[in-house]
Amino acid sequence: MTVAPPTGRPAVDASGHRRSGRGSGRSVGRALTRNRIGCLFISPYALLAIVFGIVPSLYAVTLAFTNADGGFAGFDNFTKVVGDFRFWPAVFHVTSYLLIWLLGLLVLVVGLALVVHAVSVRWVSTTLRFVYYLPGALAGASSVLLWLFVLDPTASPVSGLLRTMGFESFVQVIQPGHLPAIFAIIAFWTGAGGWILIMYGALNNISTDVIEAARIDGATAVQIAIRIQLPILRKWIAYMGVMSLAAGTQLFVEPQLLSQASNAVVPNDYSLNQLAYQYAFQQNDFNGAAAISLILLVVALLLSWVFVTRGGLFEKD
Numbered sequence: 001m002t003v004a005p006p007t008g009r010p011a012v013d014a015s016g017h018r019r020s021g022r023g024s025g026r027s028v029g030r031a032l033t034r035n036r037i038g039c040l041f042i043s044p045y046a047l048l049a050i051v052f053g054i055v056p057s058l059y060a061v062t063l064a065f066t067n068a069d070g071g072f073a074g075f076d077n078f079t080k081v082v083g084d085f086r087f088w089p090a091v092f093h094v095t096s097y098l099l100i101w102l103l104g105l106l107v108l109v110v111g112l113a114l115v116v117h118a119v120s121v122r123w124v125s126t127t128l129r130f131v132y133y134l135p136g137a138l139a140g141a142s143s144v145l146l147w148l149f150v151l152d153p154t155a156s157p158v159s160g161l162l163r164t165m166g167f168e169s170f171v172q173v174i175q176p177g178h179l180p181a182i183f184a185i186i187a188f189w190t191g192a193g194g195w196i197l198i199m200y201g202a203l204n205n206i207s208t209d210v211i212e213a214a215r216i217d218g219a220t221a222v223q224i225a226i227r228i229q230l231p232i233l234r235k236w237i238a239y240m241g242v243m244s245l246a247a248g249t250q251l252f253v254e255p256q257l258l259s260q261a262s263n264a265v266v267p268n269d270y271s272l273n274q275l276a277y278q279y280a281f282q283q284n285d286f287n288g289a290a291a292i293s294l295i296l297l298v299v300a301l302l303l304s305w306v307f308v309t310r311g312g313l314f315e316k317d
Contacts, residue, residue: 063290077291096180113199132193238311242304
């Protein structure tokens with residue numbers, strides 16, 4: 001027991017010896033050293049985030065509210081792009097794609113993660129995880145180029161399936177009405193494997209004693225998934241939703257490459273990012289492009305807020 005004297009003198013313990021302040025001083029020194037090391041590690045990321053994230057965002061905000069001469073334009077740029085006949089079709093295309101993709105991620109990623117986690121044979125589980133993750137090793141553009149062959153009935157390894165569905169040519173497959181589903185399949189094929197591994201890791205945090213106790217009580221695999229595993233995955237599902245939403249609103253590479261490969265069967269203003277590209281580099285209207293980018297940012301932030309609040313992403317257990 002330590003007794004602190006009221007006169008401000010050094011504290012003494014129960015035996016009457018003075019308590020040295022060196023230990024606390026060392027602790028403070030070690031904490032300061034850890035803080036310095038932590039700042040050193042995050043400084044490259046912080047610098048890159050400022051230079052390539054915050055500064056361009058502030059510049060885009062400035063462009064969105066000014067005209068070509070640099071004068072204040074208010075909401076004129078936003079009115080112009082929203083009134084463009086290409087804007088609302090692009091909004092519909094991106095929204096359709098997001099709905100299909102996010103629904104596929106929610107159902108299939110979680111389902112496949114539960115299936116892999118339930119596999120008791122180690123080599124089978126390892127092989128499945130490797131196979132799921134392998135498509136993610138391809139870059140976005142490379143993945144789309146690969147899918148150009150997959151979607152062509154004359155060269156596709158699944159040409160029989162495509163012909164059974166009534167498609168005889170590449171142009172028939174990539175009709176605009178089919179594109180939201182096609183882009184969702186490409187995105188799922190490329191990115192779902194990483195999320196399956198993340199969900200699998202989250203499921204490994206569940207104590208085996210809890211699962212065994214549920215089985216002893218007579219719970220089925222479905223009941224265990226609904227009552228135990230899915231609540232544990234709730235925050236991870238919300239995180240997946242936020243990150244996938246941020247990536248999905250930036251749809252550009254897939255329709256851009258398909259537009260070039262199909263001789264404009266797929267329009268070059270199919271998505272909002274493509275429309276912003278057209279404004280900036282075809283019409284030389286960087287202010288309008290910045291307005292579209294800012295609209296995308298605001299919408300993505302609002303939808304991400306819904307995922308964060310509903311998913312309890314920052315709630316403490």
